[in-house]
Amino acid sequence: MNAELILQARGLRKSFGALQAVDGVNLDLRKGDITGLIGPNGAGKSTLFGLIAGETRPSSGQVLFQGHDITGMKPEQVFRHGLARTFQIPRPFRKMTVLENVMCAAPNQSGERFWSNWIQPGVVAQQERENRARAEDVLAFCNLTHMTQEMAGSLSGGQQKLLELARVMMAEPRLILLDEPTAGVNPSLIEHLIDRVVELNARGVSFLIVEHNMDLVMRICARIVVMAQGRRIAEGTPAEVTVDRKVIDAYLGEVPA
Known part of the structure; x- marks a missing residue:
């Protein structure tokens, strides 16, 4: 495993009957990065989170975290390895x-x-x-x-999101998966939540964030991965992704001003 990578996914697939929710996704996450994962609804982002975090067993493929094969491990085992996640709808x-x-x-x-x-x-x-x-x-x-x-x-929705972050911090994880952390959150709490993420990142914690708030993604993410119809269709810096024709056609609709 590349010493600069904290996580690698290779050929991840997950089928639900005839539906191919995740279709051969490869993913490299660099240590110390905040990486954004974007795409239209139904793109397979949350399913990919579940495959990485151990909540869903892949139909095929492999996940390596800090050099260890965690494919098919239970969530509590993945958590003990130092990989934690939060949920779009908090579960306190x-x-x-x-x-x-x-x-x-x-x-x-x-x-x-x-x-x-x-x-x-x-x-x-x-x-x-x-x-x-x-x-x-x-x-x-x-x-x-x-x-x-x-x-x-x-607690309010935003406070529950902060509580979820506090809970995963107790395990001192090296990688945190955040599933739509700002969804339903008061704007004033959004800024505080993002400040906490940036501060944790400065302390060496890596992040993979699913988020529909594109202003936020462009502001804090070093790299962005784009999914559509279960596949990874693009990856790059925010500047590169926003002018990628595949991304514009599948998700953004137009190049942001």
Whole structure:
């Protein structure tokens, strides 16, 4: 695997009956990049996310992450390898507090093993304190400290998107897949969410972002991958993609001014 690449997908295919949702997609993601994934509705973007994150088993093809073959792994296994994702529609534990939601995402918790609570109660308690402190730091980073004891179900759509980002941060992932992070989000929160993404990227976290907000994509993405009808039809810098005739015909409709 190229040392500069964090993820490679080769010949990924996924069929649902007669529908070829993802059709032989190759994808290279460079370490440290924010990469945009765009295309019309039904292009196969969310299915591709699912194949990479382990939620969907590919019909064929391979996914390599940091040199490891993660093809067909379960989502929790992929997560433990350092690859995390958020969802277009957030999935918090609605009847748990914001703090509890974030603490639940901490990896390798001793307290999850029943006997540890009896045999090593001191270790479990110490880890609980460390996870709480870490969760509080993450919530402060996401500007959610004032919501710590609120039920997650009471948060606005934008706050839930920030909560999802906070949860994946608990695992300190090297690559985060963001599925339409600004959809349904108040404009003021959009700017804060994007600031957090840019700050995490400056700390070395790579991103692959599905997003319909083209202004945002053009602003923060180093490279853009374009899909249509399950296939990758173009890839390049924002400037290159916006003048690509295949992209214009399939998605943009016209060259932006």
